[in-house]
Amino acid sequence: MSKFRYCLIILIPCILLSGCDSQQPEQMLETYSNRLANSLDIDSELNLSQPLQLPPYPRRRERIIPVTDLRQGLVEVLNLRHCQLLNLIAERNSSLGKVMQPSKRMVYEIRLYSGLRRCLKTLNSNDADINLIQQVQAIFVVKESEFEAALWNGIFTSEAIERNFSLSEPALPLEGDNGFSLSRQALNALNQVAKLTNTQDQWSEPDSLEQLEIHYQSLYNNRYGSRWLRSISLIRRTLEHSTAVIEQRLEQRPLCYQQQTTPKARIVINIFNKYYAGQLQPYMARIDREGKQWLELNRNLLHNFSSIPQPMQKYHNLILATDAPHWISYIQARDRHTRAWQTLLRQCNLMPGSS
Incomplete structure (x- = not known):
């Protein structure tokens, strides 16, 4: 190998590294x-x-709000077929459902809450069996009282949010895409979900629940x-x-x-x-x-x-x-x-x- 070529091989990485360093x-x-x-x-x-x-971001155990984890028995779950909630509850009771990430658990809670509201309205208007109405009503009362806590946990115990307050990430770049736009979109989406705590009188299930995981991923990746x-x-x-x-x-x-x-x-x-x-x-x-x-x-x-x-x-x-x-x-x-x-x-x- 010629001396010139050897020097060039050494010089090019140095130039590239120098260019990267200047952007810090x-x-x-x-x-x-x-x-x-x-x-x-x-x-x-x-x-x-x-x-x-x-100050460090509070630890997860300091952020979480305890909620009741309802586990319905087989007969009770079968009764909830009238509410078209059987598949949803079965998914939650599955092996994967038991280890849901906070974001997915929150989506489950929103859909369950929405389904119970809808079910109660239907049962009452159809003069359904009183025992079934009472069963659904009892579950709904618990879920309604803990709905805000379920949303809180889904947002603030997620790793995506936690990573956005870490003290170990590098500074934002001097130029180019720094992740702000996607992070802003994600926070706007979470704000729309959080507003459900204040709209229970005129409540409806958001149409964008399927997109939430994308927003969580944006927060996690961009930090x-x-x-x-x-x-x-x-x-x-x-x-x-x-x-x-x-x-x-x-x-x-x-x-x-x-x-x-x-x-x-x-x-x-x-x-x-x-x-x-x-x-x-x-x-x-x-x-x-x-x-x-x-x-x-x-x-x-x-x-x-x-x-x-x-x-x-x-x-x-x-x-x-x-x-x-x-x-x-x-x-x-x-x-x-x-x-x-x-x-x-x-x-x-x-x-x-x-x-």
Whole structure:
């Protein structure tokens, strides 16, 4: 093998790896903050490799709400043939039905609840056997009282939802599809299901139950929420570090005297244009815009339920609420960083619109 060909084989993977690395949000953020520090003669290096300082999502046993698992005897099940529920209950009592995933269990509960409502209406209008009516009524009363809990468990004990609050996923990419669109569609679908808890007087079985598994799969595969949590945390830490750098320089000595732009100031404005305005701001704007929608969808999902386990309510207050510390600290870091840049640029007569 020629020396040239050998070098080419070595060089190509290095180029490809370099291209991949340049797309990592951590590298973009560290480059911006560290170049800013160097341009301002401040010895301070940003390292984003530390673990996320966020509360963990409550464990499954802290999220689940106990419900009654009705197991009808053979004679009772045969009686329910009048309700056309025999196949549905048989499926639930099968070996596979006993280990249903939360999402499939929720669909079963919705269909059973819908079938029992329909059956009672039919039996009462046809003057059916009173014992049969009482049997169906007794089952329906239990299912009605626990219907909200069944929906809660189907949504909030699923692995798909859990994965969207993991602390181990990477940050969202700088460009391209980040899974937000599919995740938004999935959360909208779950919100429609959750609204069934508030429409029992005019209740009807949703037409889209068959599509729910697709939405759960989208949430599981994209894990947008988990990746968004990391991204917003990385941005906040970058902004806080970079703001401290600017403020330290402003306290030490002016970058410009009497608003006279210096060669040093032009280096700083190049950092501003290339790395802050050119890279960080577009990424931050997308994370901000999509994150607001994602937070609102998750808040709406929780607000459909009147009974929320205490660990979940606490997590909501810390992460999802409009005044959650996690979100507020990001907003504060963003606004403080903007003010720091404005002060620095005014000092050098470099604010947009300045002569």
